[in-house]
Amino acid sequence: MPPTITAFENSPDRGRGLARDMPVRWALEEVGQPYDVRLVSFSAMKQPAHLALHPFGQIPTYEDGDLALFESGAIVLHVAERHDGLLPVEANARSRAIAWMFAALSTLEPPIVELAMAMLFERDKPWYEERLPMLQDRVRVRLGELSAHLGKADWLDGAFSAGDLLTVAVLRRLNTSGLLDEYPDVAAYVARGEARLAFRRAFEAQLAVFTAASTG
Amino acid sequence: MPPTITAFENSPDRGRGLARDMPVRWALEEVGQPYDVRLVSFSAMKQPAHLALHPFGQIPTYEDGDLALFESGAIVLHVAERHDGLLPVEANARSRAIAWMFAALSTLEPPIVELAMAMLFERDKPWYEERLPMLQDRVRVRLGELSAHLGKADWLDGAFSAGDLLTVAVLRRLNTSGLLDEYPDVAAYVARGEARLAFRRAFEAQLAVFTAASTG
Structure with missing residues (x-):
């Protein structure tokens, strides 16, 4: 099972890649780790099920087996520590x-x-x-x-x-x-x-969510 | 040689422990790591010697042998990764x-x-x-x-x-x-x-710097 991140169902940045799922997607693309995305609405973000994953009711979250994480910086560091390519070895x-x-x-x-x-x-x-x-x-x-x-x-x-x-x-x-x-x-x-290339893949992926939401 | 951190020569918070050397001092006290302090003036912080340690010309910095670090959060994480007591093992x-x-x-x-x-x-x-x-x-x-x-x-x-x-x-x-x-x-x-106890030790240490500066 690949890890699952959360992202806005309908991003307020209109697909410009400024929401905080973007750096997490980018990091996962840099290291070649496939991931699933679960979209959440603004109202769902403030409900108990999401608050159990993210105490401040925001996106992204990151679930991988038993682990649930929040904070884009922490998720990027977690990914970087477990794969080659985002942190020097020395x-x-x-x-x-x-x-x-x-x-x-x-x-x-x-x-x-x-x-x-x-x-x-x-x-x-x-x-x-x-x-x-x-x-x-x-x-x-x-x-x-x-x-x-x-x-x-x-x-x-x-x-x-x-x-x-x-x-x-x-x-x-x-x-x-x-x-x-x-x-x-x-x-x-x-x-x-x-x-x-990893940035562009991540950007296209988040843009596709916005495009689907606005034309769907 | 213990690590050396930098702190304000004359802290604008008047010794209330709100400058960013405070969390670094606190972390070092929690893990029982002695440290030296080098005080820097506001003008020295923006000079090349300090900017080589801290690109944004702020305090604290952290020097330990060949390593020079900046950003209080990163220094606390560095200390926490190298000593017991600040991060869970699991x-x-x-x-x-x-x-x-x-x-x-x-x-x-x-x-x-x-x-x-x-x-x-x-x-x-x-x-x-x-x-x-x-x-x-x-x-x-x-x-x-x-x-x-x-x-x-x-x-x-x-x-x-x-x-x-x-x-x-x-x-x-x-x-x-x-x-x-x-x-x-x-x-x-x-x-x-x-x-x-570690907080109080760190607080007293930064307060002593301010007290010495204001009465010296």
Whole structure:
């Protein structure tokens, strides 16, 4: 039996691959692990059956035999630890790749999500225009630091790793913001991630769910 | 040689143990690993020597022989993987404890930091009072879900783990907000974490740095 993940029955991102099943699908594709998907509705996510799998009532979850996991970062790490290809073998390099996984979700993502939330929920508020540059500048600080680290390197620390996977997944939230254009090395890095065959397979798989839901 | 971590020379939290060296100190105390501390100033954090250790110019870093790490969550996981006491031995329970580590930093912390940032930087803005309930409600959603999961249990999933350590460390940011009082099970959980001997040792150590800086 392959593992089963959950994903939105009808993703609010309209198939742009920004929901959190995307990095899990991508990781599973990178290591060649087939998986099943169970789609959940917004109302089902807050019911006891799903909350038993995910205490915060979100997607994705990951079930494999006796194991039930939540949190996309933790699921990607779990997959990376059990297959070759997403973490270096050498112990120090492996710890550094995991540091980038945490950096993606704890340092890079929060200001990006804060900006996205303001654009989604506060666009009609009288303070929106005045707050926007502050939120954009918080993202720019991180992009500038990331750009300085990356330079012309292909990936964050040697070969492609789960750290790159989560970092690219997080940065893709900025694809329509215009901010990535200000940091060409970062934009090229994101494009490099999106060009990977495993990324494209994962992207097509999540897009197919959205297309089926919206035409079905 | 014990590992060396970095911490603020003069912590902006005035010794309340909210800087990110605190969870790393706590983890090292839990496993009984002595450590050295190198204090860094705000200006030194943005200089090349520190940026070589931490691409985002923050604290803490962790140096142990050839290894240099950044990101508090990654450092805590690194310590937990190399010592007994912070991760279950059984594989599935170990993966679930790591899921709680990611949940603490990726799901619980962002709305808490967003609220704290608004209180710090936007208190004098005309929109502050109107936005505050929205920010508080985002935190309440997570506290309610956490409370429903915890119930009367001592810890999140069996014995105390690195998942509890990071969750308590994140929730302590709410200690002066009044919000924890609305969720007595969560408040009791935080108090249980703060009562651990390893927490108290770590707290005293970071407080001593602040006290020395402010009286020295």
